[in-house]
Amino acid sequence: MFAFIFSVILTGISVAGIFLAWKRQLLRLLQASWCVNFIVLYLWCVVKGWEFGFVYWLLFSALFAWIFVLVNRQVKPRNSQEYMREFKYLGRYQVYHAVGTFLVSVPMSMLVCCCFCLLLIQWMPASQTNSLVFSALLFPILWAVVCYWVCASSRLFKPFIQLLCILGISVLTLYIGY
Numbered sequence: 024m025f026a027f028i029f030s031v032i033l034t035g036i037s038v039a040g041i042f043l044a045w046k047r048q049l050l051r052l053l054q055a056s057w058c059v060n061f062i063v064l065y066l067w068c069v070v071k072g073w074e075f076g077f078v079y080w081l082l083f084s085a086l087f088a089w090i091f092v093l094v095n096r097q098v099k100p101r102n103s104q105e106y107m108r109e110f111k112y113l114g115r116y117q118v119y120h121a122v123g124t125f126l127v128s129v130p131m132s133m134l135v136c137c138c139f140c141l142l143l144i145q146w147m148p149a150s151q152t153n154s155l156v157f158s159a160l161l162f163p164i165l166w167a168v169v170c171y172w173v174c175a176s177s178r179l180f181k182p183f184i185q186l187l188c189i190l191g192i193s194v195l196t197l198y199i200g201y
Contacts, residue, residue, distance in 0.1 A: 030067050037057075138190055
């Protein structure tokens with residue numbers, strides 16, 4: 024119980040250091056806080072096992088980050104003389120690009136990540152159970168990274184082709200049963 028509470032406190036301190044370094048642009052404090060954060064990750068893995076330790080580390084880091092953001096939020100004062108803006112229709116290209124970005128970044132990237140994680144279960148040298156747990160933990164992180172990558176790219180064609188190739192290789196490998 025002491026190790027759990029100690030890990031929670033150290034997680035809060037490391038996230039507070041990262042937040043303070045970000046606010047004040049202190050590079051040394053940022054580096055030290057990230058080092059402490061990775062030490063806390065190791066401590067979580069020692070206390071709860073690597074599967075649950077990683078999840079607890081992510082959970083409490085995100086919780087403390089949200090608390091710091093909530094406490095330090097700034098409310099913009101309302102302008103009493105707001106005027107009505109003229110409504111403008113979006114161009115056809117903008118609508119097509121938005122719909123295409125959504126289709127590539129959400130359902131297609133989910134399908135690619137799912138097939139890749141299934142393929143990873145077969146390829147990992149660990150036992151089937153450990154591979155399944157690792158793949159289940161990796162899936163949402165991988166999906167978020169791929170969605171961010173698709174949304175951040177200015178042209179949609181390149182991520183679409185690359186995801187299509189990864190999907191094809193994954194499905195083909197799963198079908199062959201390597």
